Amino acid sequence: MTNYNIKYKQHNNNHKVVASAPGKVILYGEHFVVYGTSAILCAIDKRVHITAIKSQDIQIQSELANLKHNSYKQNISQIDPILRPLYYIAKKSTEITGSNSGITLQVKSDIPSGAGLGSSSACCVAGAAAVLKLLESTNTQTDDIINMAINAERTVFPNASGADTAVSALGGMITYNTKTGYEKIKSHTVPKFGLVITNSKIPHNTKTVVSQVERFKNKNQIKFRELLNKETHLVSQVLSILNSKDSDRQLSKAAVVRLGKLASLNQEYLKAIKISNNALDKIIKIMESMTFGAKITGAGGGGCIIGFTDKKTANSKTQTGKTEKETSKAMSQIEIVKRISNMGHDCFEANIDNTGLNTF
Ligand code: MEV
Numbered sequence: 001m002t003n004y005n006i007k008y009k010q011h012n013n014n015h016k017v018v019a020s021a022p023g024k025v026i027l028y029g030e031h032f033v034v035y036g037t038s039a040i041l042c043a044i045d046k047r048v049h050i051t052a053i054k055s056q057d058i059q060i061q062s063e064l065a066n067l068k069h070n071s072y073k074q075n076i077s078q079i080d081p082i083l084r085p086l087y088y089i090a091k092k093s094t095e096i097t098g099s100n101s102g103i104t105l106q107v108k109s110d111i112p113s114g115a116g117l118g119s120s121s122a123c124c125v126a127g128a129a130a131v132l133k134l135l136e137s138t139n140t141q142t143d144d145i146i147n148m149a150i151n152a153e154r155t156v157f158p159n160a161s162g163a164d165t166a167v168s169a170l171g172g173m174i175t176y177n178t179k180t181g182y183e184k185i186k187s188h189t190v191p192k193f194g195l196v197i198t199n200s201k202i203p204h205n206t207k208t209v210v211s212q213v214e215r216f217k218n219k220n221q222i223k224f225r226e227l228l229n230k231e232t233h234l235v236s237q238v239l240s241i242l243n244s245k246d247s248d249r250q251l252s253k254a255a256v257v258r259l260g261k262l263a264s265l266n267q268e269y270l271k272a273i274k275i276s277n278n279a280l281d282k283i284i285k286i287m288e289s290m291t292f293g294a295k296i297t298g299a300g301g302g303g304c305i306i307g308f309t310d311k312k313t314a315n316s317k318t319q320t321g322k323t324e325k326e327t328s329k330a331m332s333q334i335e336i337v338k339r340i341s342n343m344g345h346d347c348f349e350a351n352i353d354n355t356g357l358n359t360f
Contacts, residue, residue, distance in 0.1 A: 018360045019130035020049040021168045022353040023111035024118035025195065025297040025306050028238050028266050031213050031273060032231040033161045033176060035224075040185070040238055041163055042173040043353040044195075048109040048122040050086075052130035055104040060086050062107035070102075076155055085120065085152035089127045092148065097135040105130070115199050116206075116298025120156075121164035124149035129359045142169055145357065157207045159214075171356025175239065185242055193256045194311030194333050196291065198283050199346040202302030209299040213273050227269050234269070238262055253310055260292020260308035267295035275300030283345065290336045306350075309333050 022043040029039030060067040065082045072091040079087045090103045105127060111119040128148040132140050146169045150162040163176035173185040217224040241255050267284060270276055276284075280296060283305050287294035291307030298304065311333060331339075333349045340347035 015054045015134075016051065017130045017134040018049060018051045019126040019133070019357065020047045021122040021125035021129070021357045022047050022118075022171060022355070023122050024164055024167045025197065025304070025350065026116075026163065027173075027297070027306070028262065029163075029176075029231060029235050030296070030298055030300070031210070031270070031275065032228055033163050033178065034159055034210065034213075035217070035228055036178065037228060037231045038175045038177040038180075038235050039161070039163050040173070040175055040235060040242075041167040042195075043167050043171045043356060044117065044197075044350040045353045046111045046117065046350075047353075048107065048111055048119060048126050050108075050123065050126040050130045051106040052127075052134040053104045053106070054134065055102045057102045057104075058087070058090055059102075059104040060090075060107070061104070063109070064113060081156045084155045085124050085149075086127045088152045088155045089124065089131050089148060092151075093128075093131040093135050093137075097132075097137060099135045101135065103131060103134065112199060114203055114205070114303070115201075116204070116296075116300070116303030117197075118164045118168055118298075121149065121153060122168045124152040125165055125168045125357055128152065129357055133359055142357070145169055157210070159207075159210050167356075169357045172354045173242075173352060175235075185239075193259055194309040195350045195352075196287070196307045196309060196333055196336050196340070197297075197348055197350050198287060198305045198307075198340055200280055200283055200302055200305065201346060202277075202279055204299055204302030206299040209275055209301040212301075213275065216273050224273070227272055231266070231269055234262055234266055256308065256310040257292050260294075263293035263295045263306070263308055264288060267293075270296050270300060277301065280305065286340060286343065286345075287336075290331055290339065307336070309336065 023046045024041050024043050027040045027042060029037050033039035057068060057070045060083045065080050067083045076088055086105050109119055111117050111122055113119045128145045146166055149165045153160045153165060161178050166176050166182040167174050174182045176182045241258055276296060284294045287305055287307040291309050294305055294307040297306045337347045337349055
């Protein structure tokens with residue numbers, strides 16, 4: 001059982017707390033992270049806001065579903081899976097603080113749900129932070145919140161690696177490994193590449209896709225092991241680019257091109273474990289023609305595709321003297337978004353969120 005390192009003081013009259021946490025993209029390593037590879041993730045500038053209020057009963061109010069109970073006696077497995085993690089957080093927090101307060105949680109999100117952008121992890125992080133603060137825990141460490149959020153997420157998705165939850169709490173860019181935990185990638189190397197995201201709008205369920213990959217692994221053990229080794233090598237190549245001396249100020253154009261190429265190679269590995277499909281492949285092809293490389297982000301089967309750019313605006317001079325417009329794959333992010341949107345897709349720019357969890 002998880003030992004939450006939290007101490008508590010007497011409750012006072014603070015009856016309302018707001019916390020917010022960002023969504024994420026997995027840049028490299030999804031699925032393989034569940035089997036021991038490190039993943040590289042960054043938090044993005046889309047957030048979930050949760051307001052926690054002391055109340056008579058237990059209520060969760062969100063755009064997706066609502067819940068109202070007059071005690072915590074409800075068996076967790078009987079709670080609507082969409083609301084189960086937040087119910088778990090409310091129940092667990094009252095248990096460990098010894099509080100008998102009811103709690104109302106109001107959820108507002110600008111992260112599209114079910115799109116692989118970490119909306120449920122952000123909910124768990126913001127929810128755990130808001131409830132623990134509402135119940136006046138003291139000495140609450142970020143790791144306590146991450147632990148509680150991971151356990152909450154596992155009430156619906158037992159194999160969750162914890163990667164999405166960690167990056168949402170920490171912000172910025174991290175590596176995550178199920179054995180060794182997380183490590184922040186130094187911020188000076190962070191926003192040197194740009195990201196565009198296309199939401200395929202194809203619904204997917206992370207738990208289902210993760211189980212599908214598990215079946216693939218069990219049937220194709222040798223192939224899976226090979227892919228796992230290749231992914232481990234790929235992630236170490238990415239890290240050596242991000243941590244290289246050159247990246248102190250600005251990643252060189254060549255480095256960003258390489259990051260894009262490695263993303264496209266990562267996509268090949270994701271295709272090999274069968275989490276892509278024709279509709280996603282089509283979007284990836286379009287994005288690859290305009291960016292330095294593109295791949296699924298998150299569970300796949302649907303959800304979002306990310307493309308790497310160097311953030312530059314069109315018309316700046318390249319090393320060869322040609323303008324960016326004249327060279328292939330050198331459109332501004334805005335132009336890329338415009339073109340993909342004009343094809344009827346939901347496409348947007350993403351910036352890295354360096355704040356992570358915010359509690360008010
Ligand atoms: C889902 O966002 C990422 C997966 O790697 C699952 C996980 O890490 O828990 C598919």
